Amino acid sequence: MRREEQGKKAFMAGLISMVFLLGIFAVASLFLINIGVQVYKNVVIANNDNFELRTSLSYLATRVRQADQTGMVEIREEDGIKILVLGEENEDGDFETCLYFWDGFLYEHFMEKGGYFEPGYGMETFEVESLIMEQKASGQLYFRATGGGGDTEELYMTLRAGRGAD
Numbered sequence: 001m002r003r004e005e006q007g008k009k010a011f012m013a014g015l016i017s018m019v020f021l022l023g024i025f026a027v028a029s030l031f032l033i034n035i036g037v038q039v040y041k042n043v044v045i046a047n048n049d050n051f052e053l054r055t056s057l058s059y060l061a062t063r064v065r066q067a068d069q070t071g072m073v074e075i076r077e078e079d080g081i082k083i084l085v086l087g088e089e090n091e092d093g094d095f096e097t098c099l100y101f102w103d104g105f106l107y108e109h110f111m112e113k114g115g116y117f118e119p120g121y122g123m124e125t126f127e128v129e130s131l132i133m134e135q136k137a138s139g140q141l142y143f144r145a146t147g148g149g150g151d152t153e154e155l156y157m158t159l160r161a162g163r164g165a166d
Contacts, residue, residue, distance in 0.1 A: 046149055053147035056106050056126035057155045060084065060143055063099060070161040075135040078117050082133045084141075087113065098122065101131035106145075 067073050067086035074085050084099040094113035099106065102119045109122025132144040143155040 049147040049149040050151060052126055053128060053145055053151055053153050056128050056131075056145050057143055057153055059106075059125065060099065061155060061157060063097070064141060064157055064159070067097070068160050073141075073159055073161065075133050075141065079119065081119055083117070084133055099125075101128065101133075104129065106131060 063086055064073055064084070067088065069087075072087035076083055076085055081100050081102065086097040086099070088095045088097065096111055096113050096115070098109045098111065098117060100109075100119070101107070104127060105124040106126040106128055107120070107122040108125050109117070111117070127148070129146040129148055129150075130144075131146075132142075134142040136142065139159045139161075141155075141157045141159065143157075144152060145155075146152045
């Protein structure tokens, strides 16, 4: 009888040990899965911020290339805001596309040449933390954008029209 009791006790001890080890394994697995999910979320957020940042500068470069003709590309300042102004002439008249940074977004506003400009008008195109635009005397344009994660990208462009080519 004692052997039977000892066998039952040994079996119960083994069963309790196994359940305890399985519990520890399950808790550790859930902990590691949670860490993996957090790392994945951070990677996705960083990639999205970087994509938004690079795409915003690529967008500016494309728009400048489309308008790169003598007198059609300039950076001017209105109400303390730097504006990339891209001119366009067609049979309906003279127009301007204004690209500017306002309240965390790169905006695009299409209007008649010399029309009324007010910050916040136009379409939000990209979300960026900051955008710096400068026009050098040599006809070169400089853009520096900062994304939500604090990453910064720069773009230098030399206008073809600035070199005398149309």
